[in-house]
Amino acid sequence: MDQIRDCQMLIDGDWVAASDGAVFESTSPITGKAWARIPEATGADVDRAVRAADRAFTSGPWASMTPSQRGKCLRKLGDLLAEKSEELGRAETIDTGKMLKETRWQAKYIAEFFHFYAGAADKIAGEVLPIDKPDLLVFTNREPLGVVAAIVPWNSQLFLVAVKIGPALAAGNTVVLKASEHASVAMLDFGRLIEEAGFPPGVVNIVTGHNEVGKALTSHPLVARISFTGGPNAARAIVRNSAENFAEVSLELGGKSPFIVFEDADIESAVNGSVAGIFGATGQSCVAGSRLIVHESVADEFLARMVATARAIRIGDPLAEETQMGPLCTEGQLKHIQRQVALAQDEGGKVLVGGKQPEGLGGTYYEPTIIDCPSPNLTIVDTELFGPVLSVLRFKTEAEAIALANQSVHGLAAGIFTLNGARAMRVARAVRAGIVWVNTYRVVSPIAAFGGVKGSGYGRESGFQAMFDYTRPKTVWVNTSSEPIANPFVMR
Numbered sequence: 001m002d003q004i005r006d007c008q009m010l011i012d013g014d015w016v017a018a019s020d021g022a023v024f025e026s027t028s029p030i031t032g033k034a035w036a037r038i039p040e041a042t043g044a045d046v047d048r049a050v051r052a053a054d055r056a057f058t059s060g061p062w063a064s065m066t067p068s069q070r071g072k073c074l075r076k077l078g079d080l081l082a083e084k085s086e087e088l089g090r091a092e093t094i095d096t097g098k099m100l101k102e103t104r105w106q107a108k109y110i111a112e113f114f115h116f117y118a119g120a121a122d123k124i125a126g127e128v129l130p131i132d133k134p135d136l137l138v139f140t141n142r143e144p145l146g147v148v149a150a151i152v153p154w155n156s157q158l159f160l161v162a163v164k165i166g167p168a169l170a171a172g173n174t175v176v177l178k179a180s181e182h183a184s185v186a187m188l189d190f191g192r193l194i195e196e197a198g199f200p201p202g203v204v205n206i207v208t209g210h211n212e213v214g215k216a217l218t219s220h221p222l223v224a225r226i227s228f229t230g231g232p233n234a235a236r237a238i239v240r241n242s243a244e245n246f247a248e249v250s251l252e253l254g255g256k257s258p259f260i261v262f263e264d265a266d267i268e269s270a271v272n273g274s275v276a277g278i279f280g281a282t283g284q285s286c287v288a289g290s291r292l293i294v295h296e297s298v299a300d301e302f303l304a305r306m307v308a309t310a311r312a313i314r315i316g317d318p319l320a321e322e323t324q325m326g327p328l329c330t331e332g333q334l335k336h337i338q339r340q341v342a343l344a345q346d347e348g349g350k351v352l353v354g355g356k357q358p359e360g361l362g363g364t365y366y367e368p369t370i371i372d373c374p375s376p377n378l379t380i381v382d383t384e385l386f387g388p389v390l391s392v393l394r395f396k397t398e399a400e401a402i403a404l405a406n407q408s409v410h411g412l413a414a415g416i417f418t419l420n421g422a423r424a425m426r427v428a429r430a431v432r433a434g435i436v437w438v439n440t441y442r443v444v445s446p447i448a449a450f451g452g453v454k455g456s457g458y459g460r461e462s463g464f465q466a467m468f469d470y471t472r473p474k475t476v477w478v479n480t481s482s483e484p485i486a487n488p489f490v491m492r
Contacts, residue, residue, distance in 0.1 A: 099323065140475050148226075190206075291381060353369065
């Protein structure tokens with residue numbers, strides 16, 4: 001990491017700098033030092049990328065490919081991801097501080113998402129309609145939308161790119177991807193695989209930069225759909241931008257996911273699930289199980305085990321295999337967490353473990369933290385921290401657990417731990433969340449849809465449903481009669 005990498009954007013099949021030469025530095029949270037220089041795209045660069053995507057959509061080899069041919073490109077991309085998982089994972093770890101063992105595994109597993117959509121490419125079909133008029137054959141075709149603007153945050157970039165561009169490309173769309181300004185390198189490395197997989201120029205374009213780049217992209221008149229993952233303030237701006245082009249919008253926003261533990265739960269399994277849900281990826285996951293809602297009869301035992309596990313977590317260099325938890329990605333996250341933990345204590349919360357930076361590490365490291373909250377009204381209970389901080393609430397009845405789970409502006413995910421199958425089904429139905437895990441947590445698959453409700457956004461990613469979201473039906477009416485149609489001005 002001593003040598004600073006100079007990166008370029010992918011636009012219309014060419015690797016280019018910003019048109020005015022502007023760059024910004026990407027700093028690794030592992031060392032606190034710059035390790036890459038990233039182009040700061042101009043409005044002209046964004047316009048060039050979108051127009052390249054539009055040309056690729058309307059003419060050229062991509063526009064004339066069959067669905068099966070598109071699928072072959074996606075399959076090749078999946079194969080390359082699996083082959084290059086080590087180097088992609090390493091780049092993402094250096095850029096974000098996430099554990100190498102996680103980023104490496106994730107890059108390899110994401111190959112399955114591209115393989116899934118490779119197989120889905122030729123499975124989208126219309127339908128013949130039983131129309132209520134004689135001599136007419138009426139059917140629908142599903143057609144791609146056009147240029148898709150995909151905007152991803154720094155965490156889980158490869159996963160988020162897969163669930164966005166996988167179905168978009170399988171359906172025949174083209175893409176302009178904006179990488180996070182906090183971690184762009186892995187996305188640009190991913191662009192090399194796009195080329196190698198045989199996608200024609202302009203089908204996938206990758207631009208980098210800050211907020212103005214996102215604004216120029218999401219308001220561009222040739223953009224047909226916007227797929228965004230990130231925070232609520234940026235999402236509001238994107239929705240406003242979409243008024244300029246009437247683009248379809250899907251939003252995958254933050255979460256404050258409830259993790260409900262009933263008195264009959266397998267405690268060992270629930271503790272392990274909770275630890276993975278809140279301390280995995282240093283808590284930097286939109287589906288982090290950051291609200292523990294535990295039955296009062298098992299709360300003390302559960303928390304004792306959680307505290308012991310949290311204290312034993314090895315914090316350190318995310319590139320080292322023995323490390324179990326790495327740093328936070330940005331200084332801003334660290335300061336936000338520090339403010340919220342201090343506020344929680346002022347409001348009556350009790351820190352059971354953690355609550356500070358580990359000694360001797362400095363940087364953006366933060367200890368796994370558990371806060372016992374006397375009331376759901378504490379600010380921290382429904383404030384997304386995006387870090388390894390768990391808020392704990394206790395309950396007496398099933399109805400109370402459901403009420404606590406739903407007392408949130410968020411609605412992305414939820415976990416339910418109970419050995420009572422009927423109760424699991426009741427609570428899963430009652431909890432307002434887009435994803436519910438029962439006796440497990442933080443599991444994903446290309447086959448299953450992913451997305452939230454309420455303040456966690458709308459639209460679904462992953463799964464076959466996403467293929468419908470990146471297409472629209474066209475209705476075709478065919479007159480099958482050999483007789484001429486009637487003169488509309490002759491009365492019968």
